[in-house]
Amino acid sequence: MTEGKHPEAPVSEPWKDPHATPYIRIQNVTKKFGDFTAVNNVSLNIYQQELFCLLGGSGCGKSTLLRMLAGFEEPDGGQLFIDGQDMAGIPPYQRPVNMMFQSYALFPHMTVQDNVAFGLKQDNTPKSELWERVKAMLEMVKLGSFASRKPHQLSGGQRQRVALARSLIKQPKLLLLDEPLGALDKKLRESTQFELMNIQEKLGVTFVVVTHDQEEAMTLSTRIGVMNAGQIVQVGTPTEIYEFPTSRFVADFIGSVNMFQGRIVDEDNDYVRISSDEAGCTIFINHGVAAPPSAALAVALRPEKIVISREAPADTTENCTHGVVEGIAYMGDVSVYNVRLHTGKLAKVTQPNLVRHADTINWDDHVYLHWHAASGIVLTV
16 A cells, blocks of 8 residues: 555655654543543554644544644643653744644734744844745745735735745744634635645754544644543554544544444354445455454445446345435536435435536435445444
């Protein structure tokens, strides 16, 4: 399996090297606010030059964990190390860290170049070096021609890039980004994601990004840490998180999924058969599963892994069920079908629209759903 941030430009994977030294080491960190445990005994390693995403819903603890790395909150238990140094008691301004907030927090009365230069001025950087670095940074974020404008004269995407330039101008070893693209519209957010990746790659700065947006995390990251109820429930590359979730929560949280309850009825080292009343068929998986015989489990099927057709496939004995189309959403590149199975279970199927004016499936059509033996994900937790 090929993994990494860009399929066309593989990156090293230090997390697979037992001798690699993490740049950020989080050990058994806990943070409470009164009786509420925001971060619960979290341990995590992040490596130099990673673009690591903390992904989860509201209140899962991801922003609290980021604020502890920045020094704005102190852990109630555990330790945080950055570049081998224990961060206990070290204030934010003494850490090799900068943080970019969701609001961008630009100074409205200052020009773009003055906003970017602010940190260097505070450090008494010589003027000749200061303006040279500001100019180079503005060119990198494609804002060279906007240097004299004020923030209110910029679009949301341009303000985001000013905030990024200001965060990077002091050349931090670690940049923390809290929902950095949350204020942008969908199209601008998608294009800015690639700009963010390119800038991170050029500078070699370690990025830790907090986001609730699954697509954003999948696009940006070398690895993702999925959080729920104050804990990290899975860490992996985008491919691992999507294709090999380790729990029902992760499978359901990342993308769309059909979940069918079932029980093992036949198994060997290299296959398993699962009887599912919800799916209305026997599900065959072409690899072994670590589960006790007759254990109750779930099979997760991604909508794009399912083939939908009016005609029955050649083999209907396994991995094949049928139902009636209850809803269709045409999305341009794909169509989404809601199919009420003969068992009463609602299943979702996505199909790419490869041909214009193709013979389409319509509402109320009786259809067959079938899938490959490798498509099902067996989950026991």
